[in-house]
Amino acid sequence: MTSPATALNRSRWSRLTSYGLLALVVAYLAGTAGVAHGSGYTQSLILQAAIFGMLAVSLDLVAGMTGLYSLGHAGLFALGAYATTLLNQAGWNMFLLLPVSIVGVGVIGAILGMLSLRVSGLYFAIMTFIFTLVVNVLLSDLKFTGGLNGIAGPIFPDLPAGLQFFGSGLVWVVALLLLITLVVVWGMRSSAMYPVLLAIRDAEPFAAANGVRTAATKVGLFALSAGIAGMAGWAFSFLGYISPGQFTWTFSVNILVMVIFGGINTRLGPLIGAAFVSAFPVVIQIDPLVQELIFGLIFLLVIVFFPGGVVGLVSRAWRRFTTSPHHPPAPAGASAAEPVGLGELPTDGAVARTSTSRPDDYVLECSAITFGYVRGTKALEDVELRVRRGTVHGLIGPNGSGKSTLVNLISGALKPDSGTITVRGDHIERLGAAARPARGIMRTFQTAVLVKELPVRENVTIGLYHRTRNIAARSLIWPLLPGSLREHREMRAASDAALRDAGLPAGWGGARVADVPHGVEQLTQLAAARVGRPDILILDEPLAGLSVGEVEQVADIVNELRDQGVTVIIVEHQTHFIFSVCDDVTVIAAGQLVTSGAATEVRENERVREVYLGQ
Numbered sequence: 086m087t088s089p090a091t092a093l094n095r096s097r098w099s100r101l102t103s104y105g106l107l108a109l110v111v112a113y114l115a116g117t118a119g120v121a122h123g124s125g126y127t128q129s130l131i132l133q134a135a136i137f138g139m140l141a142v143s144l145d146l147v148a149g150m151t152g153l154y155s156l157g158h159a160g161l162f163a164l165g166a167y168a169t170t171l172l173n174q175a176g177w178n179m180f181l182l183l184p185v186s187i188v189g190v191g192v193i194g195a196i197l198g199m200l201s202l203r204v205s206g207l208y209f210a211i212m213t214f215i216f217t218l219v220v221n222v223l224l225s226d227l228k229f230t231g232g233l234n235g236i237a238g239p240i241f242p243d244l245p246a247g248l249q250f251f252g253s254g255l256v257w258v259v260a261l262l263l264l265i266t267l268v269v270v271w272g273m274r275s276s277a278m279y280p281v282l283l284a285i286r287d288a289e290p291f292a293a294a295n296g297v298r299t300a301a302t303k304v305g306l307f308a309l310s311a312g313i314a315g316m317a318g319w320a321f322s323f324l325g326y327i328s329p330g331q332f333t334w335t336f337s338v339n340i341l342v343m344v345i346f347g348g349i350n351t352r353l354g355p356l357i358g359a360a361f362v363s364a365f366p367v368v369i370q371i372d373p374l375v376q377e378l379i380f381g382l383i384f385l386l387v388i389v390f391f392p393g394g395v396v397g398l399v400s401r402a403w404r405r406f407t408t409s410p411h412h413p414p415a416p417a418g419a420s421a422a423e424p425v426g427l428g429e430l431p432t433d434g435a436v437a438r439t440s441t442s443r444p445d446d447y448v449l450e451c452s453a454i455t456f457g458y459v460r461g462t463k464a465l466e467d468v469e470l471r472v473r474r475g476t477v478h479g480l481i482g483p484n485g486s487g488k489s490t491l492v493n494l495i496s497g498a499l500k501p502d503s504g505t506i507t508v509r510g511d512h513i514e515r516l517g518a519a520a521r522p523a524r525g526i527m528r529t530f531q532t533a534v535l536v537k538e539l540p541v542r543e544n545v546t547i548g549l550y551h552r553t554r555n556i557a558a559r560s561l562i563w564p565l566l567p568g569s570l571r572e573h574r575e576m577r578a579a580s581d582a583a584l585r586d587a588g589l590p591a592g593w594g595g596a597r598v599a600d601v602p603h604g605v606e607q608l609t610q611l612a613a614a615r616v617g618r619p620d621i622l623i624l625d626e627p628l629a630g631l632s633v634g635e636v637e638q639v640a641d642i643v644n645e646l647r648d649q650g651v652t653v654i655i656v657e658h659q660t661h662f663i664f665s666v667c668d669d670v671t672v673i674a675a676g677q678l679v680t681s682g683a684a685t686e687v688r689e690n691e692r693v694r695e696v697y698l699g700q
């Protein structure tokens with residue numbers, strides 16, 4: 086329950102935030118008014134910086150949040166500027182051309198984004214670089230684009246007679262477009278979608294296992310980013326002449342420089358970078374060659390010594406100044422670093438469990454599953470797995486026997502070459518990983534794949550993705566939605582509860598995953614899977630690297646889940662653990678089923694001792 090003091094603090098804080106926001110809006114309006122009445126020279130400088138700001142923010146949206154380092158943004162920017170100019174010459178209304186530029190360039194961005202599904206990293210950068218190159222060559226060679234000389238952009242109309250005291254209309258329009266860009270992109274950063282986007286960047290299998298359609302999200306985000314670049318192009322066309330020389334591949338690199346210099350994946354970074362790149366040649370008026378050299382040197386120094394850019398540098402200094410060296414208490418048993426012995430097949434002490442479910446009450450059935458990673462070899466051959474509802478089912482076998490492969494087939498990361506997988510009788514073997522959480526299947530990974538730079542709690546909220554309605558679409562206007570703050574608070578509260586249930590003492594929720602011990606990472610992914618309220622939870626080697634205390638904790642969690650009616654499938658090498666917590670056990674070796682049945686029977690099976698322990 087929230088204490089009155091906390092509620093008071095929260096209301097005081099939200100009042101302060103509102104005042105702060107109001108002050109910012111007033112300052113923004115005052116600044117815009119100042120520029121709108123400024124000299125033509127000042128206006129063109131500030132307008133260019135603002136337009137570059139939009140471009141840098143649009144690039145940061147894909148480069149910072151999803152790791153797509155595009156060098157195609159100069160090409161997209163050019164398409165917006167040229168389409169506006171040429172279509173306006175053809176008689177189109179210039180204001181109608183704003184949505185046309187956003188949507189048209191957005192569609193081209195979607196196509197580029199689709200290519201990102203096939204190539205990534207350096208190859209994606211090269212591909213988008215070629216896109217800018219091709220656009221530039223076309224603009225230079227085609228007659229109707231004015232060739233190398235370019236064409237004069239449309240002239241932005243003055244404000245109507247009654248509104249002329251506002252000054253330049255173009256300044257107000259660009260200020261509004263920049264504001265919209267910031268509301269959308271910053272809003273997305275503070276929405277529940279933000280951790281999901283970083284998961285697509287850093288931990289794609291984790292994102293997919295939580296129901297995120299990673300491919301569609303990447304394409305959508307690239308289309309949005311391209312749409313903003315098209316919008317920036319629309320505004321740029323009003324600044325005078327446009328020519329291919331303004332949209333070369335070096336300009337694409339410059340946009341990336343703005344993002345990296347200011348601070349990639351930060352709110353203010355791209356704006357600071359854009360301001361720096363725009364102001365530098367104006368402030369440092371020396372020989373152009375020396376100017377370029379100094380610019381390059383500054384950028385090199387930033388990259389080498391402050392890879393987080395200006396914002397990273399300032400926030401690091403701020404953190405050092407404000408944070409105390411506090412470390413949350415260790416989870417139960419974490420100090421007992423002694424690992425549990427592996428491969429002991431217990432002959433006594435492991436209590437065989439009797440489930441209340443009927444013998445044929447199978448929630449998950451895998452029949453005749455065959456799968457090979459490479460043609461001609463089979464990682465699994467004709468494997469059968471039947472899991473009774475509400476039971477804990479162990480999957481064991483020697484290294485390389487195909488356990489993880491089977492788990493990946495059930496969770497949709499892989500598709501079988503033949504055979505069927507059904508959940509409550511429905512076939513799911515052809516569904517992708519992202520569709521499985523909706524069927525009640527959640528999973529953890531042998532090696533935790535999480536977003537290292539985010540706090541533990543934010544990682545757990547990713548587990549709520551498939552249960553949160555239209556989260557991707559709503560993230561575009563998240564801060565403007567009336568219930569979004571409350572919803573976000575509820576998501577964080579649910580994540581905190583899941584962390585508590587996983588046995589993590591309060592305090593770990595706020596720690597960055599990069600700073601937490603291995604055991605906490607494992608419990609974090611367990612909490613993320615659990616917060617999604619699965620019917621079937623698959624734990625792939627959940628005990629790897631855990632201490633004795635943490636192993637006991639996982640055993641408690643598994644027993645608790647069974648009591649709640651969740652079906653749990655555990656892949657594990659620690660057979661002592663398996664035979665103490667599992668109702669049923671399936672053993673596979675060399676991709677084939679050895680035996681399956683009640684834990685007590687499997688434990689006594691001679692063939693199991695032979696293949697599993699080599700006895």
Ligand SMILES: Nc1ncnc2c1ncn2[C@@H]1O[C@H](COP(=O)(O)OP(=O)(O)OP(=O)(O)O)[C@@H](O)[C@H]1O
Pocket residue numbers: 458459464482483484485486487488489490491
């Ligand atoms: N990505 C891959 N490409 C090719 N072969 C693979 C791949 N992943 C696994 N294999 C092979 O498939 C077989 C089954 O591997 P799998 O990882 O499923 O076994 P496992 O029982 O989970 O092993 P472990 O207990 O060591 O994790 C092994 O021969 C392995 O070398």
